[in-house]
Amino acid sequence: MADVNRGNRPLSPHLSIYRPQLTSITSILTRITGNALILAALLIVWWFLAAATSPEYFAIADGVITSWFGDLVMFLSLWALWYHTLAGVRHLIWDNAVGLDLPTAYKLGYAVIGGSVLLTLLTVAVI
DSSP: OOOTTGGGSOSSOOTTTSOOOHHHHHHHHHHHHHHHHHHHHHHHHHHHHHHHHOHHHHHHHHHHHTSHHHHHHHHHHHHHHHHHHHHHHHHHHHHTTOSOSHHHHHHHHHHHHHHHHHHHHHHHHHO
């Protein structure tokens, strides 16, 4: 029999019901950084293709990449690369059924975030 009160209840939980958790935020951020890295790779490929095409076209592409906006995109891409790499290592750890309890999962999440920031700053300082 159909429930007559079905129209009074939500069909599925809404985002406002649940508080975002570190594990869900880091998972979403892993997907976002993966897609952002694709866009950054396309920008770098455009730069290489411009270098192979002509000096005038390379000057345009190089001007975009070496501008303040290009520097910001490259810096954020470097952070995304470190974040995505560390999140991948965390998933490899989880694939071995290690660290699946909540306290360890939260420690790994904070380690991925902090490690990606630290490695980004170290990379920029060295280069």
